[in-house]
Amino acid sequence: MIGIDNLSYWEKTAYLRNIDFLIIGSGVVGLSTSIFLKRKYKDARILIIERGYLPTGASTKNAGFSCFGSPTELYDDLKSMPEQKVWDTFSSRYMGLKRLFELVSKDAIAYEQCKSWDIIAENDSHNITNDFIKYINNEAKKLTGEENIYYEDPDISSQFGFEGVNTSYCNRLEGSIHTGKMIKELYKKAVSEDIIILFGINADSMEHSEKENTINTPYGQFKASNTIIATNGFAKQWIKDDVFPARAQVLITNEIKNLQVKGTFHYNKGYYYFRNVGNRILLGGGRNLNFQGETTQEFGLTKQIQDKLNELLQTVIIPNQSYKVEDTWSGIMGVGENKSPIIKKINNNTAVGVRMGGMGVALGSQVGKTISNLF
Numbered sequence: 001m002i003g004i005d006n007l008s009y010w011e012k013t014a015y016l017r018n019i020d021f022l023i024i025g026s027g028v029v030g031l032s033t034s035i036f037l038k039r040k041y042k043d044a045r046i047l048i049i050e051r052g053y054l055p056t057g058a059s060t061k062n063a064g065f066s067c068f069g070s071p072t073e074l075y076d077d078l079k080s081m082p083e084q085k086v087w088d089t090f091s092s093r094y095m096g097l098k099r100l101f102e103l104v105s106k107d108a109i110a111y112e113q114c115k116s117w118d119i120i121a122e123n124d125s126h127n128i129t130n131d132f133i134k135y136i137n138n139e140a141k142k143l144t145g146e147e148n149i150y151y152e153d154p155d156i157s158s159q160f161g162f163e164g165v166n167t168s169y170c171n172r173l174e175g176s177i178h179t180g181k182m183i184k185e186l187y188k189k190a191v192s193e194d195i196i197i198l199f200g201i202n203a204d205s206m207e208h209s210e211k212e213n214t215i216n217t218p219y220g221q222f223k224a225s226n227t228i229i230a231t232n233g234f235a236k237q238w239i240k241d242d243v244f245p246a247r248a249q250v251l252i253t254n255e256i257k258n259l260q261v262k263g264t265f266h267y268n269k270g271y272y273y274f275r276n277v278g279n280r281i282l283l284g285g286g287r288n289l290n291f292q293g294e295t296t297q298e299f300g301l302t303k304q305i306q307d308k309l310n311e312l313l314q315t316v317i318i319p320n321q322s323y324k325v326e327d328t329w330s331g332i333m334g335v336g337e338n339k340s341p342i343i344k345k346i347n348n349n350t351a352v353g354v355r356m357g358g359m360g361v362a363l364g365s366q367v368g369k370t371i372s373n374l375f
């Protein structure tokens with residue numbers, strides 16, 4: 001292994017000298033932060049280090065919902081959080097999507113405003129009333145300018161072929177993206193703006209001084225005037241705040257002939273989520289079956305959760321169709337008791353932007369913008 005000290009003069013001067021901002025983590029937050037910093041400081045030398053050969057957290061592994069708030073989630077949040085905070089969170093997700101589209105084109109990331117539905121199963125109890133829908137439409141209009149974002153859609157089963165569904169609530173503005181393309185586009189944008197991204201380098205620890213930080217890696221020490229920690233589910237190493245890892249498991253089926261399902265769907269208060277990807281179904285969730293076991297930084301799948309996902313496919317989503325599971329994977333999110341992201345400086349030249357929860361697609365770019373404003 002050639003360490004940093006043994007690199008050539010050319011390598012050191014082209015890649016590693018005089019780094020103004022070193023960002024740890026190349027997910028949606030790390031990449032967006034780098035681009036917004038570059039917009040603010042045109043001559044800044046910005047370096048991202050990423051431990052994986054691809055981003056290895058959540059940004060390339062998620063379900064690709066461009067979501068900002070479903071009725072059952074809003075209902076639960078309003079019970080457990082101050083009203084203002086709920087609508088602030090809603091607003092930052094909604095604005096976050098707009099920010100994302102400032103950085104990448106909708107076409108390039110296969111964005112579709114395909115709507116989302118919050119499914120209420122036959123045996124689910126719920127408290128969504130017409131008055132509640134009226135209330136959230138009013139509040140949402142104040143923040144988005146959009147009329148009647150939410151409405152009840154009771155005919156969802158005949159439309160999509162579901163079974164065991166009582167009713168549903170639609171959000172007509174939510175949609176889907178190809179999450180791998182999102183990160184690839186952000187990567188291309190960052191590189192085109194002369195941001196350096198090095199993969200396969202783990203930040204082990206950091207020594208802070210007023211003037212610069214020293215980041216220790218298996219290859220040696222990187223020095224930078226400022227550091228941003230964008231490691232989300234792996235943030236515990238750096239800060240003591242309320243953020244912990246949450247694994248989420250996903251499967252995708254083969255192409256299904258005459259698939260009726262089109263759109264993005266939340267089931268059982270969002271503990272399960274599914275969508276079509278062309279003629280395939282992507283389905284994830286089930287952390288509620290074993291919260292403790294899924295509170296981990298280890299990637300992996302469990303039989304318990306995969307079996308439940310298959311059961312949902314067979315009994316609710318595509319009950320009369322045969323299918324094969326073609327791929328399964330997991331990703332690690334950063335979550336906390338508190339749902340809003342942690343964005344702050346932890347000393348004069350180090351900031352963190354973590355705890356994106358299950359909404360990083362919507363939040364990530366806005367968080368990147370906010371971090372850039374801390375410097």
Ligand SMILES: Cc1cc2nc3c(=O)[nH]c(=O)nc-3n(C[C@H](O)[C@H](O)[C@H](O)COP(=O)(O)OP(=O)(O)OC[C@H]3O[C@@H](n4cnc5c(N)ncnc54)[C@H](O)[C@@H]3O)c2cc1C
Nearest residue numbers: 025027028029056057058059062063065203331359360361
């Ligand atoms: C299965 C799944 C489904 C999801 N579905 C959706 C969805 O549909 N819609 C939505 O909005 N959100 C969804 N999310 C959440 C969303 O993906 C995340 O909120 C978002 O990607 C977080 O982005 P990030 O940049 O903060 O973190 P990440 O993408 O996790 O990036 C952090 C990066 O830091 C790197 N890193 C960590 N430690 C170190 C270190 N010490 N040194 C160097 N590098 C390091 C990691 O390898 C990783 O690449 C889902 C998440 C999962 C797991």
